[in-house]
Amino acid sequence: MHSYGPDFPDEPVLLATGLVKQFAGRRVVDGVDLCCQAGQVLGLLGANGAGKTTTLRMCYGFLQPDAGTIRIAGIDRRADPEAAARQTGVCTQDDTFDTDFTVSGNLKQMSRYFRPRPTAVKARIAALLERFGLDRYAQAKPDVLSGGYRRRLMIARALIHQPKLLFLDEPTTGLDPQARLEVWELIDTLRREGLGIVLTTHYMEEAERLSGELLILREGRVVAAGQSRAVLGDLIGEHMLVLDAHDPAMPAVCAWVRQAGLPEPARVLSNVHLALDGPGLAQFSSQFGDLRFEVRPPTLDDLFLKLAKKP
Amino acid sequence: MTSHYRAALQWQSRAVLGRHLTVYRRNWHTAALPPLLEPIILLLAFGVGLGGFIPELTWREQPVSYLAYLAPGMLAYTAFMTAFFQALFAAYIRMHYQKTWEGQLITQVRLEHVVWGEVLWAATLGTVYALIVTLVLAGFSLSGWLHLHWMNAFLVLPLLFLAALAFATLGLLFTAIVPSIDHMNIPFFLVIMPLGFASSTYFPMEGDSLWSVAWLALNPLHHLAEGIRLLLLANALNYHLVAACGLFVLMILILVPVDERLLRRRVLGES
Numbered sequence: 001m002h003s004y005g006p007d008f009p010d011e012p013v014l015l016a017t018g019l020v021k022q023f024a025g026r027r028v029v030d031g032v033d034l035c036c037q038a039g040q041v042l043g044l045l046g047a048n049g050a051g052k053t054t055t056l057r058m059c060y061g062f063l064q065p066d067a068g069t070i071r072i073a074g075i076d077r078r079a080d081p082e083a084a085a086r087q088t089g090v091c092t093q094d095d096t097f098d099t100d101f102t103v104s105g106n107l108k109q110m111s112r113y114f115r116p117r118p119t120a121v122k123a124r125i126a127a128l129l130e131r132f133g134l135d136r137y138a139q140a141k142p143d144v145l146s147g148g149y150r151r152r153l154m155i156a157r158a159l160i161h162q163p164k165l166l167f168l169d170e171p172t173t174g175l176d177p178q179a180r181l182e183v184w185e186l187i188d189t190l191r192r193e194g195l196g197i198v199l200t201t202h203y204m205e206e207a208e209r210l211s212g213e214l215l216i217l218r219e220g221r222v223v224a225a226g227q228s229r230a231v232l233g234d235l236i237g238e239h240m241l242v243l244d245a246h247d248p249a250m251p252a253v254c255a256w257v258r259q260a261g262l263p264e265p266a267r268v269l270s271n272v273h274l275a276l277d278g279p280g281l282a283q284f285s286s287q288f289g290d291l292r293f294e295v296r297p298p299t300l301d302d303l304f305l306k307l308a309k310k311p
Numbered sequence: 312m313t314s315h316y317r318a319a320l321q322w323q324s325r326a327v328l329g330r331h332l333t334v335y336r337r338n339w340h341t342a343a344l345p346p347l348l349e350p351i352i353l354l355l356a357f358g359v360g361l362g363g364f365i366p367e368l369t370w371r372e373q374p375v376s377y378l379a380y381l382a383p384g385m386l387a388y389t390a391f392m393t394a395f396f397q398a399l400f401a402a403y404i405r406m407h408y409q410k411t412w413e414g415q416l417i418t419q420v421r422l423e424h425v426v427w428g429e430v431l432w433a434a435t436l437g438t439v440y441a442l443i444v445t446l447v448l449a450g451f452s453l454s455g456w457l458h459l460h461w462m463n464a465f466l467v468l469p470l471l472f473l474a475a476l477a478f479a480t481l482g483l484l485f486t487a488i489v490p491s492i493d494h495m496n497i498p499f500f501l502v503i504m505p506l507g508f509a510s511s512t513y514f515p516m517e518g519d520s521l522w523s524v525a526w527l528a529l530n531p532l533h534h535l536a537e538g539i540r541l542l543l544l545a546n547a548l549n550y551h552l553v554a555a556c557g558l559f560v561l562m563i564l565i566l567v568p569v570d571e572r573l574l575r576r577r578v579l580g581e582s
Contacts, residue, residue, distance in 0.1 A: 023580060062416055063579055085419040096414035100334045109333070112326050113418035158417075 011074040012037050013087075013165040013196030014059060019068035021054050021220075028054045030220040032068075036196045036213075038164065041187065043211030043228075044200040045300065047307045051220040052200040053093065053169055059198065060090045060167045073164045086114060089158035093169040095150050097142045103153055104129065104138040107160050114161040121160075128156040132186070148179025155186065165196045172206060184210060204300030218307050228300065236298040236306060237275035241284065243293045245272045256287060266305050273302060315568045318423035319431070327415060327428020328435070335436070346393070346440035350385055350447045357381055357513070359456070370515060375544060382448050382457055383540035384512035386464065386471065389444045391532055394437035394475035395503055398482025399495060402429045406486065412578060422578065426571050430479040437475030438468060460546040467539050470552065474535050477559035480566035487573035511536045531558035 014036040021029040029051040036042040044052045057063040059070055061081055070077040072084040097106045107125045111118045118124060129135040132152040137145060142153055151171060158166055168187065172180040180203075187210055191197055201207050207214060207228065214231050216224040224231045243253065245267060257265060257274065260283070265274040275298060276284060318324055335342055358378030367374040405411040412425050420428075445464040451457040485498040509516060510532035518524065527533050531554075538551030575581050 060417060063581060081421070082419050090417035092413060092417060094410060094413070096410040096417070098330075098411055098414055099409050100411075109330060110414075110418070112329065113323070113415060113420050115322060115419060 011071075013073050014042075014198060015071040016055075016059055017069050019055060019058055019070070020066045021051075021058060021063060022066055028220050029058070029065075032215075032217070032220070032222055034059065034198070034215065036165065036198050038196050039191055039194045040213065041191050041197045041199055041211045043207040043214045044198065044217060045207055045214055045303070045307075046217035047304065049219075050217040050307070052217055054220075055217070056167055056169055056198065056200055060088050061085050082115075086116070086161065087164045089161070089163035089166040091151075091154045091158045091166070091168045091171055093173065095142070095154060097150070097153055097157060099141065099143055101141075102139050103134055103142055103145070106142060106153060106157055110157045110160045118161045124160060124162075128159060132156045146179070147175050148182060151175060151179070151183055152186070155183070159190075163195075165198070166190065168197060168199045170200055170202060172201070172203065180206070204304065207300055216303065216307065223307075232298045232300065232303060236302050237280075238277050238298075239275070239281050240296050240298045240302055241274040241276060241281070241293050242296065243272045243274060243291070245270050247291065249288060249291050253288065253291070256284070266302075268305065273305070275302065315423060315571060316564075318421075319427045321424060323420040323424035324427035324431060327420060327425055328431045330411075330415075331428070331432040332435075343443070346389070346443045347447070350389070350444045353385060354378065354381065354447065354451060368515065370540075371545075373545075378451075379457055379459065379544060380515070380540070381513065382451070382459060383543045384536045386441055386444050386448070386467070386539055387474070387510075387532060387536040388507055388512045390437040390441045390471040390475045391478050391535070392503075392507060393440045394433040394479040395482040397433035397436050398429060398479040399485050399499070400492075402433070402483060403486045403489070403492060403495070405429075406574075406578065407492070416578070422575055423571055426483065426567065426574060429483060430476060430567070433479035433482065434472055434475035437478070438472040441471045441475075442468060459543045461543065463542045463546065464539075467542060467552075470535070470538075470555065473556065473559045474531070477531065477562040477566075480563055480570055483570040484566055484573070487570055487577055506530070506532060511540075528554075529558070531555055531562065534558065 012035050014034055016032070016034040019029050019032040019034075020027065032051070032055050034042065034055070044055065046052050054063065058065045061077060061084065070084070073087045075084045075087065077084040098109055101109050104125060107128060108121065111121045111124075126135075129138050132155065134149065134152055134156060137149065142150060145153065155168070155171065171187070172183050175183065184206065187197060187199070199207070199210060211228065213226065214224075214228050215222055216231060216235065224235050226234070243250070250272065253272075253274075254265070260280070262280070263275065265272045281295065358381045362377035362381070365377045367376055368380050369375075370380060415425055416422065445461070445468070448457065448459060448464060449461050452459050452461045485495065489495050489498065508514075509526075510530055512532065516523070516527060516533060518527070534551040534555035538549055538555050541547045541549040541551065
């Protein structure tokens with residue numbers, strides 16, 4: 001089993017500061033900082049257009065930042081892009097494996113795009129094929145693989161040169177629950193072996209289960225960072241009340257919310273979601289004691305709904 | 312500025328070229344059929360068949376059979392068309408549909424290496440196809456159908472490689488700007504086909520008007536075809552070969568940075 005631990009344990013595998021990227025005069029990423037340690041999964045969350053993929057693409061060298069610095073395992077990406085790329089593995093959102101090669105051929109071909117050349121490539125390919133359950137498809141073309149196995153190939157390909165940092169851009173989008181669970185297990189194993197992983201996802205459960213640290217982006221800026229529970233508490237509140245939107249008492253509830261200066265409740269199908277802290281919940285209960293409602297902890301879905309709203 | 316050209320010699324460009332070679336080697340038995348059969352069919356159909364109905368041409372005040380006139384033109388046309396076609400259609404498919412470029416750009420390979428890898432590959436293929444045409448011409452010569460200084464054809468292979476490099480950079484220019492694969496008909500039929508034929512490849516181009524003189528003076532394919540023809544038919548080194556070299560180098564110097572800039576915008580979304 002390979003260990004992905006860093007050469008310099010004190011240096012984060014990714015340290016990005018003040019990242020800025022503009023497209024056609026619009027700031028898509030605006031002063032983002034990222035830090036990922038070896039053996040950690042950093043989750044990047046945000047609605048569509050929040051700047052997650054652009055941030056990721058700058059970190060793995062696909063795009064050049066307009067401002068800011070990126071250090072990969074202690075290497076300045078701008079000063080030595082080649083050395084930084086040698087320490088980086090990338091699994092893009094779309095399948096970008098080479099359809100002219102077999103599954104095994106893809107791994108071999110990928111190894112040719114790195115210098116210093118990965119050592120013992122043949123043994124490494126055999127180990128990756130076995131580990132990712134791809135050995136029985138080794139001589140097949142990738143197009144015949146199911147969605148789950150395609151993702152496995154993408155991740156295996158990103159690891160052929162034994163990087164210290166792995167970028168996963170929505171790695172389980174479009175997978176069925178079983179395949180998603182299997183990919184999660186793979187990611188968690190890689191993390192435990194010491195690989196630093198930066199992950200973007202739309203699946204809230206995925207972010208909660210895999211990410212030790214979350215970074216929430218909105219319109220290119222970081223609006224919250226930290227462990228998932230803390231981030232939710234900061235951005236949403238301690239409790240989430242779920243009320244029937246058609247309840248006759250709703251106008252009174254809305255008036256109370258306005259009077260208390262609370263953020264407007266979110267309408268979700270036939271329900272209304274209202275975020276409250278502890279004292280707020282006590283006040284609400286005393287005011288609307290006869291009302292039927294459900295209280296639950298906030299989830300990342302609530303956060304996403306909140307982020308999707310215009311400020 | 313020099314970084315645009317330095318990338319041609321870096322290992323990443325060779326890795327991209329190597330990838331294309333690996334894929335081609337696997338399919339060589341089917342891929343080699345068109346360059347082998349096309350010149351045989353064209354030489355038989357046009358040179359022998361149609362040429363039988365055409366009285367001898369007067370070329371540079373010398374009588375010459377149509378088959379002999381056609382043979383050097385086919386060499387130039389093959390290098391031109393193969394390189395252009397590869398850099399246009401095949402590169403576009405790799406860039407847009409197969410996402411091969413994106414898969415390369417997440418490694419230590421950068422866009423300038425992808426560009427040079429594509430250009431070098433198109434030029435290699437153009438030269439290999441021209442070599443196959445040369446062998447076919449040698450066969451026609453040895454069988455007595457053609458009277459050429461055909462050994463000279465091997466001497467022009469480096470020039471054909473340079474020509475193919477230049478035309479590949481032109482093909483990539485269109486790859487960078489056409490909105491979709493359907494739009495490739497526009498450069499192909501409005502630029503490439505007319506250029507391919509109106510360049511002394513399949514028939515003599517002459518004219519006294521300012522336009523035709525300028526067209527022929529600035530047309531690198533015309534110089535290439537005429538230069539090779541003089542070498543193969545008259546065994547004469549000539550100024551067309553120098554003019555062709557100069558124009559091809561100029562094309563490469565101008566088009567490589569332009570291709571890279573346009574493809575950076577298209578592939579990476581950067582200006």
